[in-house]
Amino acid sequence: MRRAVAFLLGCLAAAAHANPAARPQRDINALAGSWNGSHIEQRRSCRSVQNEGFHGTYADYGIYVDTVGHALIINETAVTGLTCTWSGQYRDDAGRTVISGSLSCSDGRAGTFQSEGFFVLATLMSLRLSIQLSGSETCTVDAILSGAHF
Numbered sequence: 001m002r003r004a005v006a007f008l009l010g011c012l013a014a015a016a017h018a019n020p021a022a023r024p025q026r027d028i029n030a031l032a033g034s035w036n037g038s039h040i041e042q043r044r045s046c047r048s049v050q051n052e053g054f055h056g057t058y059a060d061y062g063i064y065v066d067t068v069g070h071a072l073i074i075n076e077t078a079v080t081g082l083t084c085t086w087s088g089q090y091r092d093d094a095g096r097t098v099i100s101g102s103l104s105c106s107d108g109r110a111g112t113f114q115s116e117g118f119f120v121l122a123t124l125m126s127l128r129l130s131i132q133l134s135g136s137e138t139c140t141v142d143a144i145l146s147g148a149h150f
Contacts, residue, residue: 028065028072028090028097030120031127035061035147039078041131046139057082061147072099074145082106086113103131110135113143124148 040056058079065072074086088101099115111133118127124147131141 027120028099028118029067031063031072031118031125032065033063033149035063035125035149037061037125037145037147039076039143039145041141041143043139043141046133047137051137051139059145059147061145072101076145084109088113090115108135109133109137123150 037059038056039059040054042054043052046052060077062075063072064075070090072086072088072090074084076084076086078084082105084103084105086101086103088099090097090099092098097115097118099118100113102110102112104110111131113129113131116128116130118125126144126146129141129143129145131139131143133139133141
């Protein structure tokens with residue numbers, strides 16, 4: 001996990017060095033593509049206390065944006081073999097793009113999510129999410145999906 005965080009910080013530093021005055025892209029279409037990076041979470045209010053706290057994994061993401069239907073799909077494959085599908089709609093909320101929808105994972109986890117913000121550079125993305133798990137586990141989760149690509 002520390003390597004993933006160090007990698008992300010290195011990418012941010014490299015991006016800032018390339019053009020420190022450049023603003024991160026806010027266009028949702030820039031999220032589309034294949035990304036490789038980390039998925040970190042801070043979980044609280046879990047039904048099972050052992051699931052609370054900080055969790056993270058290394059993951060690949062395939063992000064698809066449908067500009068006609070205002071839909072966004074994320075297919076996540078973690079290094080552990082876990083897969084999750086995030087399906088949502090995006091909308092404009094007072095000049096800010098908000099994505100909300102549902103998630104379903106191969107280990108049975110399911111719930112809803114809403115974006116708290118995102119940014120995209122040519123080779124780097126970060127997507128912050130609020131997640132509410134439902135079903136057998138009911139954690140409230142603050143998550144960051146981040147990745148890089150060429």
